[in-house]
Amino acid sequence: MIQLREVSKSFDGGYSYAVKDLSMDVAEGETVVLLGSSGCGKTTTLKMINRLIEPTSGLISVGGQDVTSQEPVLLRRKIGYVFQEIGLFPHMTIEQNIGIVPKLLGWDKNRRRLRACELLELMGLDPGVFANRYPDELSGGQQQRVGVARALSANPNYLLMDEPFGALDALTRDTLQQELLSLKERLKKTIIFVTHDIFEAITLGDRIAILHEGKLEQIGTKDEVYNHPASQFVAELFSKPAKQLATFKEMT
Ligand SMILES: Nc1ncnc2c1ncn2[C@@H]1O[C@H](COP(=O)(O)OP(=O)(O)OP(=O)(O)O)[C@@H](O)[C@H]1O
Ligand SMILES: [Mg+2]
Numbered sequence: 001m002i003q004l005r006e007v008s009k010s011f012d013g014g015y016s017y018a019v020k021d022l023s024m025d026v027a028e029g030e031t032v033v034l035l036g037s038s039g040c041g042k043t044t045t046l047k048m049i050n051r052l053i054e055p056t057s058g059l060i061s062v063g064g065q066d067v068t069s070q071e072p073v074l075l076r077r078k079i080g081y082v083f084q085e086i087g088l089f090p091h092m093t094i095e096q097n098i099g100i101v102p103k104l105l106g107w108d109k110n111r112r113r114l115r116a117c118e119l120l121e122l123m124g125l126d127p128g129v130f131a132n133r134y135p136d137e138l139s140g141g142q143q144q145r146v147g148v149a150r151a152l153s154a155n156p157n158y159l160l161m162d163e164p165f166g167a168l169d170a171l172t173r174d175t176l177q178q179e180l181l182s183l184k185e186r187l188k189k190t191i192i193f194v195t196h197d198i199f200e201a202i203t204l205g206d207r208i209a210i211l212h213e214g215k216l217e218q219i220g221t222k223d224e225v226y227n228h229p230a231s232q233f234v235a236e237l238f239s240k241p242a243k244q245l246a247t248f249k250e251m252t
Helices: 041-051 072-077 094-098 102-103 109-122 140-152 170-187 198-204 222-226 232-251
Strands: 001-008 019-026 030-036 058-060 078-081 158-162 192-193 207-212 215-220
Touching: 001 041, 019 041, 019 192, 019 215, 030 041, 030 198, 041 058, 041 158, 041 192, 072 078, 078 140, 094 102, 094 109, 094 140, 102 109, 109 140, 140 158, 140 170, 170 198, 192 198, 198 232, 207 222, 207 232, 215 222, 215 232, 222 232
Parallel strands: 030 192, 030 207, 078 158, 158 192
Antiparallel strands: 001 019, 001 058, 207 215
């Protein structure tokens, strides 16, 4: 599982905090969605878990082991990470991008190729069309799906996904959300999924963690956060979709 204890991060020597006193546990096989608006500390939180950012204070453990006692490179091999900015390597083909971690793990070329094809198909991309292309020959949404495929490549137990479906249209997004749910069911992944979309949070999260200005407002099941909001902020956040629907009905 993944544990955070009183984790804080300041980028300016303590003048302001991107994340402040964040404590939460993500159980084995659980999906926790980090939900919150732009700048509330979602990406910073994910990056601290795989040591792309070091916390100012607090403790983080993955699989029962303090992350600071683990080599960053080895830690990152067991955690699949989907970057918000996607970050495919431009000089590598799609197949090579997906095969980066498998190559580090010593898989031979044939096995890497089969895995890349399997994952491209899972993401709804025809391997015959896409495997040998370069990232700049793909649309933003296609690149994003390759980013997800790359994170899954070595079948990691842990997945950190930073707005992985942000650039996708509603239909493709819906398909991939369902894929992720069935994948999780079959393979029992432990997932932290970042979004600012309430519907996505409700669809995917076993629990939802609402962040606001670097602080955890509440963590709970969709029933808990919707029916028993812990703060005014959470109550307002979850009453928004109903208000939008009412406005939509008035307009049509
Ligand atoms: N490297 C950095 N140096 C200084 N400040 C930073 C750095 N990275 C993030 N921040 C600040 O920390 C805060 C949290 O940023 P973060 O990227 O975690 O937000 P986020 O919730 O992921 O937002 P978004 O939804 O826009 O991606 C922001 O105020 C941001 O400006
Ligand atoms: Mg972010």
